Amino acid sequence: xxxxxxxxxxxxxxxxxxxxxxxxxxxxxxxxxxxxxxxxxxxxxxxxxxxxxxxxxxxxxxxxxxxxxxxxxxxxxxxxxxxxxxxxxxxxxxxxxxxxxxxxxxxxxxxxxxxxxxxxxxxxxxxxxxxxxxxxxxx
Amino acid sequence: xxxxxxxxxxxxxxxxxxxxxxxxxxxxxxxxxxxxxxxxxxxxxxxxxxxxxxxxxxxxxxxxxxxxxxxxxxxxxxxxxxxxxxxxxxxxxxxxxxxxxxxxxxxxxxxxxxxxxxxxxxxxx
Amino acid sequence: xxxxxxxxxxxxxxxxxxxxxxxxxxxxxxxxxxxxxxxxxxxxxxxxxxxxxxxxxxxxxxxxxxxxxxxxxxxxxxxxxxxxxxxxxxxxxxxxxxxxxxxxxxxxxxxxxxxxxxxxxxxxxxxxxxxxxxxxxxxxxxxxxxxxxxxxxxxxxxxxxxxxxxxxxxxxxxxxxxxxxxxxxxxxxxxxxxxxxxxxxxxxxxxxxxxxxxxxxxxxxxxxxxxxxxxxxxxxxxxxxxxxxxxxxxxxxxxxxxxxxxxxxxxxxxxxxxxxxxxxxxxxxxxxxxxxxxxxxxxxxxxxxxxxxxxxxxxxxxxxxxxxxxxxxxxxxxxxxxxxxxxxxxxxxxxxxxxxxxxxxxxxxxxxxxxxxxxxxxxxxxxxxxxxxxxxxxxxxxxxxxxxxxxxxxxxxxxxxxxxxxxxxxxxxxxxxxxxxxxxxxxxxxxxxxxxxxxxxxxxxxxxxxxxxxxxxxxxxxxxxxxxxxxxxxxxxxxxxxxxxxxxxxxxxxxxxxxxxxx
Numbered sequence: 093x094x095x096x097x098x099x100x101x102x103x104x105x106x107x108x109x110x111x112x113x114x115x116x117x118x119x120x121x122x123x124x125x126x127x128x129x130x131x132x133x134x135x136x137x138x139x140x141x142x143x144x145x146x147x148x149x150x151x152x153x154x155x156x157x158x159x160x161x162x163x164x165x166x167x168x169x170x171x172x173x174x175x176x177x178x179x180x181x182x183x184x185x186x187x188x189x190x191x192x193x194x195x196x197x198x199x200x201x202x203x204x205x206x207x208x209x210x211x212x213x214x215x216x217x218x219x220x221x222x223x224x225x226x227x228x229x230x231x
Numbered sequence: 232x233x234x235x236x237x238x239x240x241x242x243x244x245x246x247x248x249x250x251x252x253x254x255x256x257x258x259x260x261x262x263x264x265x266x267x268x269x270x271x272x273x274x275x276x277x278x279x280x281x282x283x284x285x286x287x288x289x290x291x292x293x294x295x296x297x298x299x300x301x302x303x304x305x306x307x308x309x310x311x312x313x314x315x316x317x318x319x320x321x322x323x324x325x326x327x328x329x330x331x332x333x334x335x336x337x338x339x340x341x342x343x344x345x346x347x348x349x350x351x352x353x354x355x356x
Numbered sequence: 357x358x359x360x361x362x363x364x365x366x367x368x369x370x371x372x373x374x375x376x377x378x379x380x381x382x383x384x385x386x387x388x389x390x391x392x393x394x395x396x397x398x399x400x401x402x403x404x405x406x407x408x409x410x411x412x413x414x415x416x417x418x419x420x421x422x423x424x425x426x427x428x429x430x431x432x433x434x435x436x437x438x439x440x441x442x443x444x445x446x447x448x449x450x451x452x453x454x455x456x457x458x459x460x461x462x463x464x465x466x467x468x469x470x471x472x473x474x475x476x477x478x479x480x481x482x483x484x485x486x487x488x489x490x491x492x493x494x495x496x497x498x499x500x501x502x503x504x505x506x507x508x509x510x511x512x513x514x515x516x517x518x519x520x521x522x523x524x525x526x527x528x529x530x531x532x533x534x535x536x537x538x539x540x541x542x543x544x545x546x547x548x549x550x551x552x553x554x555x556x557x558x559x560x561x562x563x564x565x566x567x568x569x570x571x572x573x574x575x576x577x578x579x580x581x582x583x584x585x586x587x588x589x590x591x592x593x594x595x596x597x598x599x600x601x602x603x604x605x606x607x608x609x610x611x612x613x614x615x616x617x618x619x620x621x622x623x624x625x626x627x628x629x630x631x632x633x634x635x636x637x638x639x640x641x642x643x644x645x646x647x648x649x650x651x652x653x654x655x656x657x658x659x660x661x662x663x664x665x666x667x668x669x670x671x672x673x674x675x676x677x678x679x680x681x682x683x684x685x686x687x688x689x690x691x692x693x694x695x696x697x698x699x700x701x702x703x704x705x706x707x708x709x710x711x712x713x714x715x716x717x718x719x720x721x722x723x724x725x726x727x728x729x730x731x732x733x734x735x736x737x738x739x740x741x742x743x744x745x746x747x748x749x750x751x752x753x754x755x756x757x758x759x760x761x762x763x764x765x766x767x768x769x770x771x772x773x774x775x776x777x778x779x780x781x782x783x784x785x786x787x788x789x790x791x792x793x794x795x796x797x798x799x800x801x802x803x804x805x806x807x808x809x810x811x812x813x814x815x816x817x818x819x820x821x822x823x824x825x826x827x828x829x830x831x832x833x834x835x836x837x838x839x840x841x842x843x844x845x846x847x848x849x850x851x852x853x854x855x856x857x858x859x860x861x862x863x864x865x866x867x868x869x870x871x872x873x874x875x
Contacts (some may be wrong), residue, residue, distance in 0.1 A: 128313060163398025163489070170391045173384075180375040183384045183450075184439040221320050228327070251546070256538065263545055270552050277560030304559065307508055311552060314515045318545055321522055329538050332531045343535040344613050352672045353735050353806060 102144030109137035117211050118204075127207040131214025138215075139222050147227045150219075158220035165212025172206035236276040243269030256326045256336040263322065267315035271308045278304025372441040382425040383437045383450045386418055386460060386499035393417075394492030404483045408475055411488035415468040418495060422461040429457045430850065434857070434867035436505065444505075444868050445566035451505030453864050454854035455705060459632050460502040462709045465836075466624040466716045467495050469829035473720055474617045476825040482615065485527055494520040494621070501629050505868060507555055508565045510633060514548050514597070521626060524618045525610065536610035543606035547596035554589035561586065568868035570641050571861055578644060587645035590637050591653060598630030600690055601660040604683050608667060611682070612675035616723025619675060623682045624716035628708050631689045638693060639701055639858045646696060653694035654785050660687030661792035668799040672733045674722035674807075677799060678715065681758060684792055685711045691785055692773050699776030702855040706848070707769035710837060714757045714766065717833030721751040724830070725807060728820055734803050739812025743820045747827065748808050750834045755800035757837040760793045765837035768844050 113133035120126030142150040154161070173184045181187075186203040247269055250262030278301045286299035330336045333343060367373060393414035397407055429435060429452050438447035452460075471491065478487045497517025504510050525537045555565070561581045562570050577583065592603070599607040607627070611619050638646040646653075664684030671677045685707065692704030722732070724747060729737030741748040757764035770793060777786040840847055857863055 157401055159486070160399050160401050163395045165395075166391060167395035167399060170388055170395060174388055174392070176376075177381060182372055182376050182380070182437050182439065182441045183388065185441045217317070218320070221324060225324065225327075259542060263542065263549075266546070266549055270549055270556060273553060274556035274559065277556045279560075307556075307559070310508075310512065314512070315549075317519065318515075321519070322541055322545070325522075325526070325534070325537060325541060328526075328529070329534050332529075332534050338538075341535050341538065343532045344539075345609055350672065350735065352670065352802070 099144050102141055106137045106141040109140070110134055113137065113211075117207060120207055121201075121203060127210030128214055131211045132218065134211070134215045135218045135222060138219050139226070142223060142226050147223050150223060154219075158216045158223065160216070162213045162216025162220070165209040165214075165216060167209070168212065169206050169209030172202040172209060175202050175205075232280050233276060236272065236280065240269055240273045240276060243272060254338050256329060256338060259338070260319070260322055260326055264315075264319055267311070267319070271311055271315075274304050274307050274311070278307075370443055370446065372438060372443060376437070376441075379428050379432070380435060380437045382421065382428055383435050383452045383503055385421050386425070386464070386503065387450075387496050389414070389418060389421060390492050390496035390499060394489050394496060397489040397492060398486070401484075404480060407483050407488040408471075408478075411492060412468070412471045412475070414492060415464065415471045415495070418499070419461070419464045419468050422457065422464045422499075425452055426454075426457040426461050429454055433863045436867045445564045445569040448509050449505040449566055449568070449868055450503050451568065451864060451868055452503050453857050453861075453867075454850060455632070455635065455858055456502045458705070458709065458850065458854060459628070460499050462712050463498050463502065463625055463628075464495070466712050466833075467491070467498075467621065469716060469720075469833055470617050470621045470624075472825055473620070473829045476823050477615060477617045477723065482527055486523065487527055487615075487618075490520045490523040490527075491621070494524065494625070496520075498625050498629060502632060505567050506565050507558060507567060507570070507637075510636075511548065511551055511555055514551065514629070514633075517626065517629065518544055518548060521622065524621075525614050527615055527618060530613075533613045536613035539606050540610035543603075544597070547593055547603075550589065550593035550596065554586060554593055557582075557586050557589065566868065567636070567641060568861070568865045572865055574641060574644075583642060584645045584648050587638065587642045588649060590642075591634065591649060594630045594634040594637070595656065595690070596630075598627045598634065598686050598690070599683050600656055600686055601663045601683070602656075604660065604664070604686075607683055608676060608679040611679040612673060616675075616719060616726075619679075620716045620719030620723070623678065623719050624712045627682060627686055628712050631686065631693075631704070631708050634690075634693055635701065635704060635858065639696070639855075640861050640864070643696075643859065646693070650694050650696065653690055654782060657687045657690030657692075657694055658785055658788035660684065660690060661788055662687070662795075665792050665795040665799060669795060672735050674725055674732050674734065674803065675719065677734075677803060678718050678722055681718070681796060681799065682711075682715055684796065685715065685758075687792065688770070688773060688789060691777065691789060692769075695773070695776045695780055695782065695785070697776055697779070698852060698855050698859070699772050699779065701858060702848075702851050703769045703772035703776055705854060706772065706851050707766075709847075709851075710757070710765040710769055710840070713833050713836055714754055714764075717754045717830055717837075718751075718758060720826075720830045720833065721747070721754055724822065724826055725751070729807060734806045737807040738810040740808045742812065743818065744822055745819075747822060747830070750827075750830050751808065752804060753834040753838060755804055757834070757841070759797040759800055761797070763838065763841045765840035765844070767841055768848065 113130040116125040116133060117127055117130035138150055175187060176183055176185045179187055186201055188199060188201045190197050190199055243265060247262045247266035250258050250265060253259055281300055283298045283300035286295060286302050288295055333341055335341065393410065397410060400406060434451055434453040436449055436451045438444055438449045440447055494517050497513050497520060500513035501510055504513060522541055525540060526533055559565055562573055564570060596603040611622060661684050664680050664687055667680035668677045671680060689704045689707050692700045692707060725740055726732040728740055728743050731737050757766045760766035760770040770789065774786045774789050
């Protein structure tokens with residue numbers, strides 16, 4: 093993409109959208125949002141960056157291979173279900189801990205781990221498709 | 232209301248089947264996309280159309296206050312949307328590859344795996 | 357209506373409160389195990405050499421887990437576990453009964469054989485492309501489909517195995533594979549969409565998706581709800597997945613294009629998932645409607661058998677012959693489901709298990725034959741017998757087994773099916789079964805005669821050694837049918853009680869709703 097305005101704005105837009113995607117992911121437990129929609133927002137952010145600066149830049153920026161990210165997400169989601177094994181409750185039962193970090197009580201749960209896994213799976217798999225399509229389109 | 236939705240679902244299915252009967256991959260692909268939406272609408276209608284609030288119990292109460300929307304069809308549709316979305320993405324890439332590699336998008340001409348004229352198997356030893 | 361919070365809430369009406377034992381975990385473990393190993397493999401992109409080791413070890417673990425599960429189910433009856441400890445029908449239930457765990461165990465054995473065979477068949481580029489992760493995810497889908505107790509969840513597992521099968525099919529990206537995948541992909545997507553349509557109607561009628569809940573509610577709804585239409589939709593959707601005539605055309609168009617091990621696994625696993633789903637839905641959920649559709653299904657089964665075997669007779673390519681034989685075998689299972697009764701259902705289950713082992717073995721043999729002979733057409737390949745005698749003997753055993761000749765595993769289900777068909781007076785169905793068996797003998801016999809026994813003038817007495825990674829799975833998959841054929845009693849007894857458990861699912865219902873549950 094040749095447009096100077098777009099190329100200048102794209103990094104800011106991408107970082108804002110990535111931040112927003114994480115916000116959507118975290119608010120998903122009790123309000124609209126969640127891993128899937130958050131992941132899609134993150135992928136759109138990456139796609140915008142790819143249109144502006146080329147696919148190679150995006151691949152360098154996310155460091156890991158998109159499919160490796162998806163694999164890590166799938167692993168996290170499976171582990172989130174399997175933790176219940178040690179608590180003697182059925183698969184996928186939500187387990188909560190409330191650690192206090194710097195005096196603030198942070199509720200953490202296997203549900204959140206699962207949702208983070210979904211987020212990573214969506215980011216990895218969809219961005220892999222999107223990036224390969226962009227690569228082809230650029231030829 | 233259900234009757235109108237049933238009609239709408241019928242129209243969706245008609246369009247989808249018509250598109251899928253085409254010889255051209257890209258139209259078939261569009262047909263598949265419409266078909267997915269038709270099914271989602273079908274599930275939505277099948278779960279009864281009600282005007283209700285989300286089934287969330289208010290703070291300080293133990294049970295729902297009045298009728299609520301049925302959340303299950305929506306959850307089913309969400310799953311189906313995710314799946315059909317990923318399939319659509321895959322098939323789109325596949326159709327593009329098929330067009331590049333086989334240099335046609337006409338399914339009648341896609342005879343690489345099953346060539347049209349094949350010799351008979353040997354009839355004797 | 358608002359109830360103050362101070363009233364004590366009876367959690368036991370909604371949640372599982374007792375501790376979960378390890379035995380309950382066996383139900384979910386096959387799926388979770390495959391997902392965990394598959395995800396691990398996706399993450400490990402660099403050390404590609406580790407993939408095969410981890411995957412084969414993982415598949416061996418899967419066989420062990422499924423064997424433990426089968427042992428547990430055989431002694432203690434069906435086991436249920438619900439996700440997130442929500443009681444059924446609210447929570448998604450995984451229920452393993454004898455049928456499901458038998459299918460899961462045989463599928464795991466087939467996958468392990470495939471994993472070992474792939475050591476010699478899948479090269480580095482195939483590994484880098486992700487053969488092993490896709491294989492593990494495929495097994496997650498297959499195991500999930502066999503063990504789930506929820507109709508919509510079954511749909512999800514169908515999609516999981518479908519998307520991993522796409523990945524396996526295009527491995528290599530040759531034009532032929534792309535062509536095959538286009539047909540496979542679109543037609544299978546239509547099939548699963550039909551499944552979803554049927555499930556949407558099912559939910560509209562029953563208001564529940566739990567299989568046990570549907571089974572006990574179906575009696576009360578009969579007469580008032582369009583259950584026959586619903587069942588017909590399921591028959592069409594699962595029939596398409598199982599490649600029954602007249603919706604079988606995707607199978608012969610695609611199964612000969614991918615790598616040998618991929619087509620072997622597909623032939624062993626995918627169509628049988630369709631058959632399993634058909635058995636589960638028709639026999640356990642809608643037995644009365646199955647009676648009503650019995651004739652149509654018997655007709656479709658007979659046509660599938662005959663059309664399949666005629667297709668096999670018209671082909672020259674090894675794997676295309678086998679593709680049509682897969683279709684023909686599906687016809688026999690369909691006939692068993694149509695006939696019903698302990699003989700029909702038991703025969704269908706037995707035939708499906710036999711077919712999983714034998715068809716996979718035959719595809720392995722076809723791959724080896726193509727490599728030894730330098731071509732994959734029975735018109736040009738010859739003299740394989742002289743090249744490797746052991747390999748030729750194993751192939752001959754598999755050819756006998758697939759044709760239903762004694763003393764191999766194909767014989768007993770054929771006997772059960774023919775007898776069941778004659779018992780209800782469907783002589784034409786029995787005739788079709790025997791005719792299809794006879795034509796299968798011709799098709800496989802011709803393959804053996806031309807490619808193995810015909811003398812190769814150019815290369816006489818030149819023996820070729822085969823690596824044990826290739827021969828061992830082939831030997832396992834041809835000796836297992838021999839063992840089952842010679843001593844069928846234990847398996848037969850298990851299959852008969854599995855069929856009885858489907859026809860009279862009170863043990864299944866008790867496992868899902870221990871105290872009668874919510875009505």
